Amino acid sequence: MTTLLWGVLPYVAFALLIAGLVWRYRYDKYGWTTRSSQVYESRLLNIASPAFHYGILFVLAGHVVGLFVPMSWTDKIGIGEHTYHLFSLYGGTAAGVLAVGGILLLVYRRRTKAPVFRATTLNDKLMYLVLLAAIAMGMLAKLTHASGDGYNYRESIAPWARSLFTLQPKTDLMEGVPVLYRIHAVIGMALIALVPYTRLVHMFSAPVQYLFRPYVVYRSRDPKQLGPRPERRGWEKTGA
Numbered sequence: 001m002t003t004l005l006w007g008v009l010p011y012v013a014f015a016l017l018i019a020g021l022v023w024r025y026r027y028d029k030y031g032w033t034t035r036s037s038q039v040y041e042s043r044l045l046n047i048a049s050p051a052f053h054y055g056i057l058f059v060l061a062g063h064v065v066g067l068f069v070p071m072s073w074t075d076k077i078g079i080g081e082h083t084y085h086l087f088s089l090y091g092g093t094a095a096g097v098l099a100v101g102g103i104l105l106l107v108y109r110r111r112t113k114a115p116v117f118r119a120t121t122l123n124d125k126l127m128y129l130v131l132l133a134a135i136a137m138g139m140l141a142k143l144t145h146a147s148g149d150g151y152n153y154r155e156s157i158a159p160w161a162r163s164l165f166t167l168q169p170k171t172d173l174m175e176g177v178p179v180l181y182r183i184h185a186v187i188g189m190a191l192i193a194l195v196p197y198t199r200l201v202h203m204f205s206a207p208v209q210y211l212f213r214p215y216v217v218y219r220s221r222d223p224k225q226l227g228p229r230p231e232r233r234g235w236e237k238t239g240a
Contacts, residue, residue, distance in 0.1 A: 005186065006171040010164050013189040020196025021204060034202045040115035048109060052102025058095035059135065062088065067161045071154045085150045089142060096139040103132050127198040134187045141180035151178055157185065 024032055038045055066088065074084055107128055110116045145151035156173045163170040174182065195201060 002171050002175060005182075006160060006174045007169045009186070009189055010169065013193040016193035017196055020193075021201070024196050024201055032201055032205065034199050035119070037110075037116045037119050040119065041109060041113045044105060044109040044113075048102050048105035050102075051098055052106060055095050055097075055099025055102055056135075059092070059099055059138075062092050062095060066154065067158045070158070070162075071152075081152060082149050084154075085152075089146055089150065092142055093139060096135050099135050100132065100139075103128060103135070123198055127194065127200060130187065130191050130194055131200075134184065134191045137180065137184040137187055141178065141184050144180055145178060151181065153177070153181060157181060 071081075079087075110120050110124075142150070156177050160170050160173040163173075174185075177185075195203070
């Protein structure tokens, strides 16, 4: 089971991610959108969407730093384990609360606004469930081990995550990890595999071509330079 969860499942999730992105781009390019429902309701969306997006960006940034910045690097710049733990605890919790609050408000909006609810698919419901579970379980794991210096996942989970990229996963590092962290990791891998098959695929989109598009120039018509417009047939002046 250890080998299956921590040595096989990560690569299955990554394979599903890449395969899904390729499939969506080749065969569902016009469906590669967020399927925005702003046209149905915008007041709640203008609150919930920024809250969710800012919260999830901070959550992702925290995971990148925690998993892929070795502890030796932060030690060299004077950030000890206790300081890092406090920053991770309070910063991560604040980001998680912001993201969860945004998700709950988005779900409330979809459930109470009839046009938005009719546009909600089973795929959307599954996406919200897995996303909410991943964030909530991460917060629960962190808060459960908040006393003292907390659980130092940078000595177990982080080296394991980095070892995946060398194709030599150190599965033994995950054997002593608290169960809540392991559940969070499994849900996280499920979310990664699910991304390309949901509206979350838009996170891989960026308007790069917009930076290089030709300028659109708008000019006002100056009658003094261009002269009056010629009268079109059917618009001739009458003597009346």
